[in-house]
Amino acid sequence: MTLRYYAAASAAAGVESETLEVPDGATLARALEAARAVARSPRPDAPGLEEVLRRCSYLVNETAARDPQRRLAEGDLVDVLPPFAGG
Numbered sequence: 001m002t003l004r005y006y007a008a009a010s011a012a013a014g015v016e017s018e019t020l021e022v023p024d025g026a027t028l029a030r031a032l033e034a035a036r037a038v039a040r041s042p043r044p045d046a047p048g049l050e051e052v053l054r055r056c057s058y059l060v061n062e063t064a065a066r067d068p069q070r071r072l073a074e075g076d077l078v079d080v081l082p083p084f085a086g087g
Helices: 008-013 028-037 049-055
Strands: 002-005 017-019 057-060 077-081
Touching: 002 008, 008 049, 008 077, 028 049
Parallel strands: 002 077
Antiparallel strands: 002 017, 057 077
């Protein structure tokens, strides 16, 4: 599955996107746990990924995913969206 990070999430993750190996049927929560476990170099001025992920909303294949127990399949695309200000 692929995770795409936006704005503060990208800064905290240190990447704009990454591909993670998670078992077919793993949950969104498990995928985010795997993302937190990957070693990377965030921007020095960025908050930690753990902190940012708690405030984010998620899209799975361009559909809002509010349930952390939502099952994922191979090839799914998860967008990690931090809160945005403005309009």
